[in-house]
Amino acid sequence: MEAPLIEFRNVTKRFGANTVLENVNLQIYEGQVTTIIGLSGTGKSVLLKHIIGLLKPDEGAILFRGVPLNEMKGAEKSSYFAKMSYMFQGNALFDSMTVYENIALPLLETTNLGKAEIDRRVRARIEQAELSDAVDKYPSEISGGMQKRVALARALVTDPRIVLFDEPTTGQDPVRKNVILSMVAEYHRRFGFTAIMVSHAIPDVYYISNRILALYDRRIVFQGTPEELEEFDHPFKDEVIKSLESLQDELTGFFSRRQFKIRYLAELAGRTARDKFVLIFFTLGQLDKLASSLGYETEQEAIRCFGAYIEKHFGATGGFSTRRGNDEFITILPFSDLDEAEGLLKSFVKDFQEQGARDIQECSLKDAPLGECVELILNAGIAQGQTGLQIDSIVNAARQKQTEIGRIRCGENQDFI
Amino acid sequence: MASNTIDRNNPSGTGRHGPADLVSLPFTAIGRRSIRWVNNLGAATIFLFLAIAGIFRPKQLIKAVQQVYFIGARSVTIIALVSLFTGMVLGLQSYYALVKFGAQGALGTLVALSLVRELGPVLTAIMITARAGSAMTAEIGIQRISEQIDALDTMRIDPLRYLISPRITASLISFPLLTAFYDLIGIFGGYVSGVLLLGGVNAGTYYYRVQSSLDLKDVTDGFIKSIVFAVIVSMVCSYQGYFAHMRTDSHGAKAVGLATTSAVVLSCVLILVADYVVTSLLI
Numbered sequence: 155m156e157a158p159l160i161e162f163r164n165v166t167k168r169f170g171a172n173t174v175l176e177n178v179n180l181q182i183y184e185g186q187v188t189t190i191i192g193l194s195g196t197g198k199s200v201l202l203k204h205i206i207g208l209l210k211p212d213e214g215a216i217l218f219r220g221v222p223l224n225e226m227k228g229a230e231k232s233s234y235f236a237k238m239s240y241m242f243q244g245n246a247l248f249d250s251m252t253v254y255e256n257i258a259l260p261l262l263e264t265t266n267l268g269k270a271e272i273d274r275r276v277r278a279r280i281e282q283a284e285l286s287d288a289v290d291k292y293p294s295e296i297s298g299g300m301q302k303r304v305a306l307a308r309a310l311v312t313d314p315r316i317v318l319f320d321e322p323t324t325g326q327d328p329v330r331k332n333v334i335l336s337m338v339a340e341y342h343r344r345f346g347f348t349a350i351m352v353s354h355a356i357p358d359v360y361y362i363s364n365r366i367l368a369l370y371d372r373r374i375v376f377q378g379t380p381e382e383l384e385e386f387d388h389p390f391k392d393e394v395i396k397s398l399e400s401l402q403d404e405l406t407g408f409f410s411r412r413q414f415k416i417r418y419l420a421e422l423a424g425r426t427a428r429d430k431f432v433l434i435f436f437t438l439g440q441l442d443k444l445a446s447s448l449g450y451e452t453e454q455e456a457i458r459c460f461g462a463y464i465e466k467h468f469g470a471t472g473g474f475s476t477r478r479g480n481d482e483f484i485t486i487l488p489f490s491d492l493d494e495a496e497g498l499l500k501s502f503v504k505d506f507q508e509q510g511a512r513d514i515q516e517c518s519l520k521d522a523p524l525g526e527c528v529e530l531i532l533n534a535g536i537a538q539g540q541t542g543l544q545i546d547s548i549v550n551a552a553r554q555k556q557t558e559i560g561r562i563r564c565g566e567n568q569d570f571i
Numbered sequence: 572m573a574s575n576t577i578d579r580n581n582p583s584g585t586g587r588h589g590p591a592d593l594v595s596l597p598f599t600a601i602g603r604r605s606i607r608w609v610n611n612l613g614a615a616t617i618f619l620f621l622a623i624a625g626i627f628r629p630k631q632l633i634k635a636v637q638q639v640y641f642i643g644a645r646s647v648t649i650i651a652l653v654s655l656f657t658g659m660v661l662g663l664q665s666y667y668a669l670v671k672f673g674a675q676g677a678l679g680t681l682v683a684l685s686l687v688r689e690l691g692p693v694l695t696a697i698m699i700t701a702r703a704g705s706a707m708t709a710e711i712g713i714q715r716i717s718e719q720i721d722a723l724d725t726m727r728i729d730p731l732r733y734l735i736s737p738r739i740t741a742s743l744i745s746f747p748l749l750t751a752f753y754d755l756i757g758i759f760g761g762y763v764s765g766v767l768l769l770g771g772v773n774a775g776t777y778y779y780r781v782q783s784s785l786d787l788k789d790v791t792d793g794f795i796k797s798i799v800f801a802v803i804v805s806m807v808c809s810y811q812g813y814f815a816h817m818r819t820d821s822h823g824a825k826a827v828g829l830a831t832t833s834a835v836v837l838s839c840v841l842i843l844v845a846d847y848v849v850t851s852l853l854i
Contacts, residue, residue, distance in 0.1 A: 206725050235727055246722035248714075260726040263630065263733065312726075 159184040165214035174200050176372040187349040189359045192369035193394055198352040202318050206240050239314035243321045245305040247293040254289045257308045283307040284449050299330045319351040328405045333450040335362050357410045361480045406461025414476035421488045425541045432495035433539050435552035436483040439531035447528050456518035467502050492538045503559050511562045530562040619806050625736030634737035642703040643745030653698055654753040658760020666765050678772050679780030682761030687789050691754040693846050696800035700838040704808040708834040711812030712827035739805045746801035747794045792853045803841045808834040
């Protein structure tokens with residue numbers, strides 16, 4: 155396994171008599187999105203502040219590429235901190251500065267770039283964060299969601315290699331929450347930085363995280379992928395995940411991944427090995443393109459509208475669905491065999507061709523700039539499941555069988571089935 | 572009876588003080604306060620030196636000019652008003668005192684020396700503390716509790732260089748200039764009351780006495796004092812705001828309020844103490 159970028163070894167932190175972190179051991183790998191989850195007030199932000207040097211451990215060591223921070227020389231330490239950026243939970247925007255000045259500040263104060271170059275970089279970030287209308291406004295004059303985006307733009311304006319996000323989605327509605335997570339994921343893909351995030355947004359963070367770290371009772375009790383977390387057997391799961399995880403995916407109204415699994419197991423209970431069911435795997439392609447052309451909000455609206463369309467079509471026949479990733483959707487038809495499911499999918503495509511694509515297009519583009527549009531590709535694959543088979547193997551089988559079943563085009567649609 | 576008394580802070584009665592502890596308690600409290608005081612003094616000294624070092628680092632000019640505008644230019648009106656009436660009261664009181672000895676011709680001397688040596692630097696510093704020093708503490712304190720100073724740290728912007736150094740620079744520029752302005756208007760105030768309103772002193776005599784009784788040393792001593800006061804006020808006010816979150820008596824907005832009060836009170840006291848010390852050294 156590759157060497158960790160950042161590592162905590164037996165880190166302990168106390169505030170007076172209160173021990174917040176005790177013998178914390180963790181590894182963060184380069185280029186990944188790592189999310190730290192845990193209940194409020196358990197020391198997640200404290201942990202994050204140790205990484206950026208705002209707090210120092212009372213015991214233990216923090217290593218960067220194997221070198222303890224407390225043994226680094228001045229220049230080496232500055233080079234470590236120069237790679238980082240931090241997005242505060244409360245945004246920490248300078249309230250006496252405009253949005254533009256807030257975003258430009260790190261460049262003005264820490265680089266020798268010319269005014270024109272600084273302006274170019276700041277304008278680019280403003281555009282990406284969809285803040286063009288708020289350039290000359292003060293933080294108190296814009297909404298909480300916009301303030302988050304200003305903080306995000308400021309954190310990314312120096313092109314950092316490591317970005318720390320302290321609860322970036324707090325206080326956001328479901329669409330905005332997913333817009334911010336989508337921005338983080340997109341920026342992470344585009345710029346290749348290492349993202350370390352503290353979040354309560356379960357299950358939303360699973361869609362963009364490579365690794366999850368679980369902080370419980372002052373220690374890290376789990377490190378692994380979101381899939382591995384599903385199999386993790388620990389009181390953390392009952393006490394923390396269940397309390398944080400909403401029963402539904404807030405954006406689409408689908409079951410959360412965990413609830414989906416519970417429903418799946420409940421449907422299979424009492425069935426014989428001969429009873430069959432069908433799983434349909436959908437992918438909504440080119441969402442990245444949509445986000446970069448028309449904004450993250452339009453992207454999330456498209457996901458929401460497509461989710462609603464699936465629910466409308468398959469919900470009536472007893473189907474239940476969940477999201478697998480940002481652009482991946484799974485629907486299980488518990489009472490259908492393969493032939494019947496193919497018939498249902500054909501009817502879905504026909505309806506999609508006649509009306510659905512237009513509805514989704516209108517629904518997702520309602521806030522997009524007039525006259526602008528991006529084509530989306532809809533893929534689907536069907537696999538038959540039966541009692542005893544692992545859900546993941548059925549999902550993989552359906553994913554591999556995916557073919558293009560239609561496109562959501564500007565003003566028209568075309569289907570291929 | 573004593574055995575029935577329950578200590579509200581320690582209802583279980585564990586850790587009660589014995590007779591030996593009761594004797595040592597006052598010494599413990601004094602020791603603790605002394606250590607805290609020495610710690611604060613050390614922290615303030617390091618704070619001051621780092622902030623002064625920040626003055627000479629790049630990208631400071633614009634921020635310093637902005638602070639000169641806030642601390643200096645925007646204090647002109649209040650300084651003009653206070654100095655005019657100080658000079659007028661001084662002229663009025665001194666005239667009636669001097670006239671008893673038939674020495675009303677010395678009014679210009681008395682007004683000029685009082686203002687240039689003492690009242691000018693001291694009252695200017697106190698007025699700037701009230702107007703700009705309190706604002707300085709409140710602004711920095713709010714930036715502290717809303718994590719804006721932590722944000723500067725994470726952006727590799729030295730908060731002392733960015734926030735404190737320009738304020739010290741601006742104070743060092745503004746205090747002597749405002750003191751000079753105060754002296755001028757104050758002398759004019761003495762002229763208004765002693766010459767124009769009371770009419771007991773000839774205008775030529777008044778200005779001749781002002782001119783002949785003032786040495787260059789009086790003026791430079793006044794400026795030296797104003798520079799000392801500039802360091803005291805900017806340091807105390809910035810320090811109180813910068814460490815508002817470390818206060819043990821309160822938190823959040825209340826801590827900023829108390830820090831502002833402490834900054835103004837402490838600055839005024841230190842101005843008067845320093846005035847005596849500097850005067851005794853210069854005289």
